[in-house]
Amino acid sequence: MLSVLTDNWELFRDGFWTTIKLFVVSGLLSLVLGTVLAGFRVSPVPALRAIGTGYVNILRNTPLTLVFAFLVFGAPKMGIELPSYFWSAIVALTVYTSAFVCEVVRSGINTVSPGQSEAARAVGMTFLQVLGIVVLPQAFRAIQPPLMSVMIALLKNTTIAAGFSVLEAGAIPAAIAERGENQMLTLVWITIGFLILIIPLVFLQRWAERRTAVAA
Amino acid sequence: MSAVLYDVPGPRARARNMILNVVVVVVLLAAVAWIVYRLNDTGQFQSRRWAQFQYKSIQEQLLTGLLNTLKAAGLAAVLAFLFAAVFAAARISDHKWVRVPATFVVELFRAIPVLILMFFFYYGNLQFHLGLGPFWAVVFGLTLYNGSVLAEIFRAGISAVPKGQREAAYATGLRKNQVVRLILLPQAIRAMLPAIVSQLVVLLKDTALGFIITYNELLYVAKQMGGRLEFGFPYIPTYMVVAVVYIGLCSLLSILARYLEGRTRRSRKIAPGTDVPPAAPLSDGFSREGNAFPDLGGKDSN
Numbered sequence: 001m002l003s004v005l006t007d008n009w010e011l012f013r014d015g016f017w018t019t020i021k022l023f024v025v026s027g028l029l030s031l032v033l034g035t036v037l038a039g040f041r042v043s044p045v046p047a048l049r050a051i052g053t054g055y056v057n058i059l060r061n062t063p064l065t066l067v068f069a070f071l072v073f074g075a076p077k078m079g080i081e082l083p084s085y086f087w088s089a090i091v092a093l094t095v096y097t098s099a100f101v102c103e104v105v106r107s108g109i110n111t112v113s114p115g116q117s118e119a120a121r122a123v124g125m126t127f128l129q130v131l132g133i134v135v136l137p138q139a140f141r142a143i144q145p146p147l148m149s150v151m152i153a154l155l156k157n158t159t160i161a162a163g164f165s166v167l168e169a170g171a172i173p174a175a176i177a178e179r180g181e182n183q184m185l186t187l188v189w190i191t192i193g194f195l196i197l198i199i200p201l202v203f204l205q206r207w208a209e210r211r212t213a214v215a216a
Numbered sequence: 217m218s219a220v221l222y223d224v225p226g227p228r229a230r231a232r233n234m235i236l237n238v239v240v241v242v243v244l245l246a247a248v249a250w251i252v253y254r255l256n257d258t259g260q261f262q263s264r265r266w267a268q269f270q271y272k273s274i275q276e277q278l279l280t281g282l283l284n285t286l287k288a289a290g291l292a293a294v295l296a297f298l299f300a301a302v303f304a305a306a307r308i309s310d311h312k313w314v315r316v317p318a319t320f321v322v323e324l325f326r327a328i329p330v331l332i333l334m335f336f337f338y339y340g341n342l343q344f345h346l347g348l349g350p351f352w353a354v355v356f357g358l359t360l361y362n363g364s365v366l367a368e369i370f371r372a373g374i375s376a377v378p379k380g381q382r383e384a385a386y387a388t389g390l391r392k393n394q395v396v397r398l399i400l401l402p403q404a405i406r407a408m409l410p411a412i413v414s415q416l417v418v419l420l421k422d423t424a425l426g427f428i429i430t431y432n433e434l435l436y437v438a439k440q441m442g443g444r445l446e447f448g449f450p451y452i453p454t455y456m457v458v459a460v461v462y463i464g465l466c467s468l469l470s471i472l473a474r475y476l477e478g479r480t481r482r483s484r485k486i487a488p489g490t491d492v493p494p495a496a497p498l499s500d501g502f503s504r505e506g507n508a509f510p511d512l513g514g515k516d517s518n
Contacts, residue, residue: 044222044233047240061417061466063424065435066459073442074451078254114220127222135221156329163331163428173335183339191328198327 004176004185011175016193018086018168022158023197026093027151033094034101035136041106044127052102059099064160067092072164089161089168093154100150107146108139144208152201156194169193255452265450268441269457281437282461288351288433289420292358296419299363304370310392325364331425333357338429350431354423362419369411373404407480413473417466424462434458 005012040052059067071088075081082088112135120134140147159170167175169190176186225233255261268274306318325333334357341348377400385399405412427435438458442451 042221044225044229045236045240046233047237047244051240051244057467057470058463061421061463061470062459063421063435063462065424065427066455066462069427069435069439070455070459073439074455077449077451078251078258078260080254109221117220121223130221156327159329159331160425160428163425170329170331170335173339177339183343184336187332187336187339190332194329194332195324195327202327 001185004181005189008172008176008179008181008186011172012169012189012193015167015169015172015175016197018166019155019158019170020197022086022089022093022161022166022168023151023155026090026097026158027154029090029094030097030101030154033098035105037098037102038105038109039131041102042109042131056099056102059096060103062096064092064096064157065163067096068160068164085161085165089158089164089166093157093161096157097150097154100153101147104143104146104150105136105139108143109135111142112138142212144212145205148201148205148208152198152205155197155201259448260450260452262448265448265453268444268447268450269453274441277437277441278434278457281432281434284351284431285420285423285426285433288354288358288423288426288431289416292355292362292423293416293419295355295359296363296366299359300366300370303363303367304374305396307367307371308374308396322364322367325360326368328361330357330361330422331428333360334425334429350426350429353429354426354431354433357425358419358422361422362415365415365418366412369408369415370404373408373411374400376407377403410473410477410480413469413476417469417473420466420469421462434461 037052037055040048041056043049043052068089071082071092072085075088082091109131116134116138117130120130125133158168161168162170162174172190173183173186177183223229259265303318303322306314307322309315309318334353337348337353337356338350340346341353374396381399381403382395385395390398423433424435426433427439430436435458438454441454442449444450
């Protein structure tokens with residue numbers, strides 16, 4: 001049981017390290033892009049609102065695998081080359097996840113009491129100031145639990161990169177298959193690896209949930 | 217609600233918004249024009265790259281892919297409902313020895329990436345020669361994951377039904393089985409229907425993972441079509457077609473979910489006097505207008 005892990009340790013180590021890199025980089029990027037899109041969706045400019053709505057509706061209804069396939073097989077055919085498969089994966093995960101982040105942030109904006117933004121407007125703040133200084137900081141407190149769900153989904157979605165030539169945790173079974181190891185044990189170890197990564201996130205989420213529950 | 221974030225625009229703000237609007241539209245058009253230019257420049261609109269959609273055998277291939285996608289999604293949805301019903305029931309059981317293992321199973325399958333779940337069946341089949349093709353790997357993988365999520369949705373729905381309903385039901389002498397089946401479930405399913413349909417969108421989208429484990433579904437067919445040299449590797453045309461199909465199907469389900477959500481919210485405002493029970497508030501944590509007196513339906517102003 002243990003030998004599958006110890007004999008192929010460098011494969012597991014590199015695989016999960018790539019998974020973590022994918023998760024952190026695309027997580028941060030999609031937080032930024034998702035928040036900007038949420039700002040678009042509540043802005044006074046109709047064209048920006050339309051862009052935000054269109055983006056979210058299209059990306060939320062597209063399989064992530066299709067986004068990956070388009071970037072990896074399609075984009076080079078129209079002369080758009082990304083530096084590596086790793087970066088294709090980052091772009092695909094970011095583009096997809098930011099649609100979900102946008103929806104969470106937008107629902108968070110709706111939870112902030114209207115009096116807050118009314119008061120901010122009364123002291124003469126502009127739209128960007130109301131959003132950036134008053135509303136978003138309060139919104140982010142309320143949305144920590146659902147945001148964490150989106151991030152957990154992102155962590156699990158990184159496995160899809162395995163189908164597109166990125167050597168992350170999901171690609172370990174295919175890499176190990178050639179060595180004649182027991183595939184079931186390999187998968188069990190990968191599962192354990194993901195549990196180790198996800199359980200802290202779940203506890204963080206529960207903690208955030210409790211904290212906001214007391215505040216409300 | 218978002219209109220609270222800015223004042224009703226005066227003449228200057230209107231002019232500014234108008235200018236911004238024009239700028240954004242120009243930038244957007246420029247971006248679209250650039251993409252179209254790139255597509256045209258690399259010959260993606262050439263008829264030879266679209267020619268294969270005219271062949272009957274290739275149309276049939278696409279249709280087979282679509283049918284395989286729908287078949288896997290349909291079967292997985294049915295199995296996931298069964299799984300969810302069993303495990304939701306187990307999770308609200310009074311017996312600890314039923315509740316604890318069920319909780320463990322549901323939490324475990326929710327934490328494992330769907331692709332890894334599919335790998336278990338895919339490689340398991342290769343290793344133990346079970347005679348299960350990639351189709352079953354897709355179906356079982358989707359069943360376990362979505363079944364666990366649905367079980368949680370069911371459970372949340374049942375616990376969101378107002379406590380009085382349960383107490384009243386017990387008071388009239390119903391057994392637990394009857395309370396859950398006759399009183400709680402009908403109300404819970406109504407409140408949870410939008411969430412259930414949204415989960416079906418996830419399930420449908422995840423069938424595309426079959427691509428990775430060589431299940432002959434829509435995306436897999438698209439890869440084969442895109443890889444044909446004699447048509448100049450028409451990846452972009454095929455992905456355009458496939459994207460329209462996926463987005464169309466999922467959007468239909470999403471629209472259904474939104475419609476159902478609107479209906480549940482509306483039904484809270486039934487005119488006073490009709491004794492239809494108010495729908496349970498969705499436990500999404502965001503509904504701030506949590507009605508303290510849900511029985512006074514019809515008093516909501518928005």
